[in-house]
Amino acid sequence: KQEVTQIPAALSVPEGENLVLNCSFTDSAIYNLQWFRQDPGKGLTSLLLIQSSQREQTSGRLNASLDKSSGRSTLYIAASQPGDSATYLCAAQVTGGGNKLTFGTGTQLKVEL
Amino acid sequence: DGGITQSPKYLFRKEGQNVTLSCEQNLNHDAMYWYRQDPGQGLRLIYYSQIVNDFQKGDIAEGYSVSREKKESFPLTVTSAQKNPTAFYLCASRSSQGKYGYTFGSGTRLTVV
Numbered sequence: 001k002q003e004v005t006q007i008p009a010a011l012s013v014p015e016g017e018n019l020v021l022n023c024s025f026t027d028s029a030i031y032n033l034q035w036f037r038q039d040p041g042k043g044l045t046s047l048l049l050i051q052s053s054q055r056e057q058t059s060g061r062l063n064a065s066l067d068k069s070s071g072r073s074t075l076y077i078a079a080s081q082p083g084d085s086a087t088y089l090c091a092a093q094v095t096g097g098g099n100k101l102t103f104g105t106g107t108q109l110k111v112e113l
Numbered sequence: 114d115g116g117i118t119q120s121p122k123y124l125f126r127k128e129g130q131n132v133t134l135s136c137e138q139n140l141n142h143d144a145m146y147w148y149r150q151d152p153g154q155g156l157r158l159i160y161y162s163q164i165v166n167d168f169q170k171g172d173i174a175e176g177y178s179v180s181r182e183k184k185e186s187f188p189l190t191v192t193s194a195q196k197n198p199t200a201f202y203l204c205a206s207r208s209s210q211g212k213y214g215y216t217f218g219s220g221t222r223l224t225v226v
Contacts, residue, residue: 004155032214034214034215036217041201041220041222042219042220043119043203043217043218043219043220044203044205044215044217045217046214046215046216046217049213049214089155089156091156091215093214093215098144098146098161098163098169099144099207100146100158100161100171101146101156101158101205101215102155103148103155103156104155105153105154105155106155
């Protein structure tokens with residue numbers, strides 16, 4: 001059974017700092033890995049989707065990498081801003097059986113002025 | 114704009130009552146999913162449907178029921194058999210064409226009163 005872990009559970013950084021969020025998964029037979037952002041009381045907003053055949057994806061100040069062999073993904077946020085404060089979730093999609101997503105418990109990020 | 118609409122945003126249920134959460138999508142996605150989110154826990158899959166008139170149980174289906182009579186709609190009923198229904202419920206959809214990720218709705222917060 002796929003298990004997804006995110007470290008750290010919470011992170012507080014000053015504005016302008018570059019930061020890395022970590023995600024690990026136990027089963028390397030994934031279809032893709034998706035990073036989401038969740039603001040308090042809101043739904044999930046997709047940030048980046050990495051296919052199993054890809055190594056990384058970039059969108060603006062965000063860069064996500066995927067290393068299937070080691071069961072790891074990282075989300076890099078450059079020049080963090082207070083508006084980046086949110087919970088970041090990674091989720092691994094497995095092949096077959098409905099292509100279900102398995103989520104980590106998230107990293108709660110606070111960017112301070 | 115295409116997306117997923119969940120309603121209501123807030124829902125209050127009395128003990129012993131059944132309630133239905135609505136989920137509608139205009140993305141022409143084949144697959145739809147219901148997840149439950151509790152504080153400190155990752156999202157957990159309740160039910161999913163890959164085609165109309167077919168659905169499968171997820172990891173925590175007990176006390177819930179669904180239907181998929183139309184491609185656009187996937188309502189979730191929380192029955193009186195669900196012992197601890199207070200949670201944030203998220204609906205999602207995914208296209209079966211190509212390697213696309215999930216799109217989520219804005220969620221329904223259910224509280225037992």
